[in-house]
Amino acid sequence: MDLDLAQLRAFDATVTAGTLDGAARALHVTPSAISQRLKALEAATGRVLLVRSKPVQVTGSGQSVLRLARQVALLAADATRELSPEDGDRPVTLPIALNADSMATWVLPALAPLAGELAFDLHREDQEHTAALLREGRVMAAVTAAADPVPGCSVTRLGGMRYRPMATAAFAARWLPDGVQPAALARAPVVVFDRRDDLQHGYLRSRGVDPAAPPLHHVPASADYITAVRLGFGWGMVPRQQEPPGELVELDDGGAVDVVLHWQQWRLRSPSLDRVADAVLAAARRELDQH
Amino acid sequence: MDLDLAQLRAFDATVTAGTLDGAARALHVTPSAISQRLKALEAATGRVLLVRSKPVQVTGSGQSVLRLARQVALLAADATRELSPEDGDRPVTLPIALNADSMATWVLPALAPLAGELAFDLHREDQEHTAALLREGRVMAAVTAAADPVPGCSVTRLGGMRYRPMATAAFAARWLPDGVQPAALARAPVVVFDRRDDLQHGYLRSRGVDPAAPPLHHVPASADYITAVRLGFGWGMVPRQQEPPGELVELDDGGAVDVVLHWQQWRLRSPSLDRVADAVLAAARRELDQH
Structure with a gap:
C-alpha cells in the first residue's frame, strides 16, 4: 500500500481532535482538505477507517492505521530533531496511558524533567484497561497491570x-x-x-x-x-x-x-520514547515495591 | 403504560452495572431473571431501551425510562425511610455529576456530613457536559455551566x-x-x-x-x-x-x-435530594465567588 504522510497526519489529527474541523484547525488546512485526505487514505487501504460520528470513532482497521500513523509521526519527529535541531523545536507529542493512582503519585515527577522538550498527552485509565489503549493504537506506551505484551510491544516489570x-x-x-x-x-x-x-x-x-x-x-x-x-x-x-x-x-x-504494574511500549527505536521509558523505569525502581 | 417496579429496578441496575450479570449480582437474582424483566419492560413500553453491548448502551427511549426508574427508586427509598426508619438503614444512592475542579475542591467537604446516611455516586465530567448526564437520566443533579434548565429540572446559580x-x-x-x-x-x-x-x-x-x-x-x-x-x-x-x-x-x-456554575436537579419532592441541595448551596455561598 502506498503511504502518504499528509494523509496519515490528517487521520492522526482527526482521531486526536475528535472532529474533522478540529483536525483542520490543528493542521492549518480546510476541513474539506482533511476530508479528501481521509477518503484517499481509505481508498488506498481499501478499508473504512473512521465512523464519522461526533466524536469520530476508529474502526478495527482504523486502529492498525492509527498506530502506523503515530509510529511514523514519532520517527519523523525524532529524525527532524537529529537532522536540524533548530527546526526540531516543536516537541514530539507522546500519548501515554497511566492508571489514575500512578498519575497521582510517582509518574509526573519522573516526567517533569522532560516536559520542556517533549509534550505529554496523558490518558487516564484503570490499570486493567490501559493495555487496551495500546492495542487500539491510541497511546505509544502504558503503565498497566497486563504482564502479557500487547502485539508489537515490549514489557518491563515496574514493581508493585x-x-x-x-x-x-x-x-x-x-x-x-x-x-x-x-x-x-x-x-x-x-x-x-x-x-x-x-x-x-x-x-x-x-x-x-x-x-x-x-x-x-x-x-x-x-x-x-x-x-x-x-x-x-x-x-x-x-x-x-x-x-x-x-x-x-x-x-x-x-x-x-x-x-503489580508493567511498562509496555511500542517496539520502535525512538530516542524520545526511550528517554521517557528510562525516566519511568528509574522512578519505578525508587517509588514502587520491588520484591 | 403499566409500571412494574421490579422491571424498572432491573433496568436501573443493568445501566448502573453495565452488564446483565452485574445487575443480577447487585439484585441477587439470576441473569435470566434480569433478561426477562428487561424484555417485559421493552414489551410494555413498546421501545428498545438498551443496546446489549458491553457495557450496555441506553437508547433515546431508554433515557426517559431510566430517569423514571431512578425517580421512582428515590421516592420509594425516601418513603421507606419515613415509614420504617429501621428498614430504611440502607442509604439512598444519589447519582450526581460534578465538574472535576468542583469535586477536587469545595463539594466533598460539603457532602461529607451526609455520607453516613446517603450513598454518593459521583460522576466526573467537564462543566459544559454535566448537563448532558442529567438529560440522559444518568444523574439526579449536576454542578454545571449550563444556566438553562434541562427539561424537568430546576436551576440555582452557585457562583463563580x-x-x-x-x-x-x-x-x-x-x-x-x-x-x-x-x-x-x-x-x-x-x-x-x-x-x-x-x-x-x-x-x-x-x-x-x-x-x-x-x-x-x-x-x-x-x-x-x-x-x-x-x-x-x-x-x-x-x-x-x-x-x-x-x-x-x-x-x-x-x-x-x-x-459561573449552576446547580440543576430533578423537580421532585425528595427529602434526600433536598438535603444534598441545601448542603451544596450553603458551601457554594462560602467557597465560590458571589458577585
Missing part, C-alpha cells in the same frame, strides 16, 4: 503498589468498633473509585462479605478518592504512596493487596 | 470559579521572560486538562495566539493538573480554590476568566 484497607479512626470507631467482622463490613460505607475498581470488592469477598451489601460511594478521581476517605465517607483501599501521614488507620493486618 | 493563567516563577523566567508576548506564548508549553478543556485555548486566542501553536501537555485529573503546573510542565489556568499557596505566579493581570 500495595493497597491496604484504611479509614479514619473516627470512622473505624463508629462503623467497625469490633474490627473487620463480616456483619459490620456489610454495613460500613465503602469508597470505590469507579465501576472498574474491584479492589474493595475483592477485599470484601475475601472476608466473606457480599460486595453488593454495603453502601458504596463512587469518587472517580485519585486525589479526591483519598480526600473522601480522609473526610470519613467510608473505608477504602489506599496505596502506601498516597497515605496522608498519620491521618488514617489500617483496618486489617491481613488485608493488603499488591497491584 | 475564577481561573487565572499561572506558572512557577522558574517557568515564567525561562519561557516568558518579557511577559505574555504572543511570540513567547506561541512557544511556551501549556498544561491542558483534556480535549474538552477550552480555558487555556480561550486565553491564547484572547492574546492573538493560535492555540495550535504551543506544545500541549494533557493531564486529565484535577489535582494532577495542579501538580503538573507546580512541577513546571507548563502554564495553566488555575482556580483560586486550588492555588498552592505561594508556589505559583500570576502571568497576566488581565487574564482571569470566571466560570
Whole structure:
C-alpha cells in the first residue's frame, strides 16, 4: 500500500481532535482538505477507517492505521530533531496511558524533567484497561497491570503498589468498633473509585462479605478518592504512596493487596520514547515495591 | 403504560452495572431473571431501551425510562425511610455529576456530613457536559455551566470559579521572560486538562495566539493538573480554590476568566435530594465567588 504522510497526519489529527474541523484547525488546512485526505487514505487501504460520528470513532482497521500513523509521526519527529535541531523545536507529542493512582503519585515527577522538550498527552485509565489503549493504537506506551505484551510491544516489570484497607479512626470507631467482622463490613460505607475498581470488592469477598451489601460511594478521581476517605465517607483501599501521614488507620493486618504494574511500549527505536521509558523505569525502581 | 417496579429496578441496575450479570449480582437474582424483566419492560413500553453491548448502551427511549426508574427508586427509598426508619438503614444512592475542579475542591467537604446516611455516586465530567448526564437520566443533579434548565429540572446559580493563567516563577523566567508576548506564548508549553478543556485555548486566542501553536501537555485529573503546573510542565489556568499557596505566579493581570456554575436537579419532592441541595448551596455561598 502506498503511504502518504499528509494523509496519515490528517487521520492522526482527526482521531486526536475528535472532529474533522478540529483536525483542520490543528493542521492549518480546510476541513474539506482533511476530508479528501481521509477518503484517499481509505481508498488506498481499501478499508473504512473512521465512523464519522461526533466524536469520530476508529474502526478495527482504523486502529492498525492509527498506530502506523503515530509510529511514523514519532520517527519523523525524532529524525527532524537529529537532522536540524533548530527546526526540531516543536516537541514530539507522546500519548501515554497511566492508571489514575500512578498519575497521582510517582509518574509526573519522573516526567517533569522532560516536559520542556517533549509534550505529554496523558490518558487516564484503570490499570486493567490501559493495555487496551495500546492495542487500539491510541497511546505509544502504558503503565498497566497486563504482564502479557500487547502485539508489537515490549514489557518491563515496574514493581508493585500495595493497597491496604484504611479509614479514619473516627470512622473505624463508629462503623467497625469490633474490627473487620463480616456483619459490620456489610454495613460500613465503602469508597470505590469507579465501576472498574474491584479492589474493595475483592477485599470484601475475601472476608466473606457480599460486595453488593454495603453502601458504596463512587469518587472517580485519585486525589479526591483519598480526600473522601480522609473526610470519613467510608473505608477504602489506599496505596502506601498516597497515605496522608498519620491521618488514617489500617483496618486489617491481613488485608493488603499488591497491584503489580508493567511498562509496555511500542517496539520502535525512538530516542524520545526511550528517554521517557528510562525516566519511568528509574522512578519505578525508587517509588514502587520491588520484591 | 403499566409500571412494574421490579422491571424498572432491573433496568436501573443493568445501566448502573453495565452488564446483565452485574445487575443480577447487585439484585441477587439470576441473569435470566434480569433478561426477562428487561424484555417485559421493552414489551410494555413498546421501545428498545438498551443496546446489549458491553457495557450496555441506553437508547433515546431508554433515557426517559431510566430517569423514571431512578425517580421512582428515590421516592420509594425516601418513603421507606419515613415509614420504617429501621428498614430504611440502607442509604439512598444519589447519582450526581460534578465538574472535576468542583469535586477536587469545595463539594466533598460539603457532602461529607451526609455520607453516613446517603450513598454518593459521583460522576466526573467537564462543566459544559454535566448537563448532558442529567438529560440522559444518568444523574439526579449536576454542578454545571449550563444556566438553562434541562427539561424537568430546576436551576440555582452557585457562583463563580475564577481561573487565572499561572506558572512557577522558574517557568515564567525561562519561557516568558518579557511577559505574555504572543511570540513567547506561541512557544511556551501549556498544561491542558483534556480535549474538552477550552480555558487555556480561550486565553491564547484572547492574546492573538493560535492555540495550535504551543506544545500541549494533557493531564486529565484535577489535582494532577495542579501538580503538573507546580512541577513546571507548563502554564495553566488555575482556580483560586486550588492555588498552592505561594508556589505559583500570576502571568497576566488581565487574564482571569470566571466560570459561573449552576446547580440543576430533578423537580421532585425528595427529602434526600433536598438535603444534598441545601448542603451544596450553603458551601457554594462560602467557597465560590458571589458577585
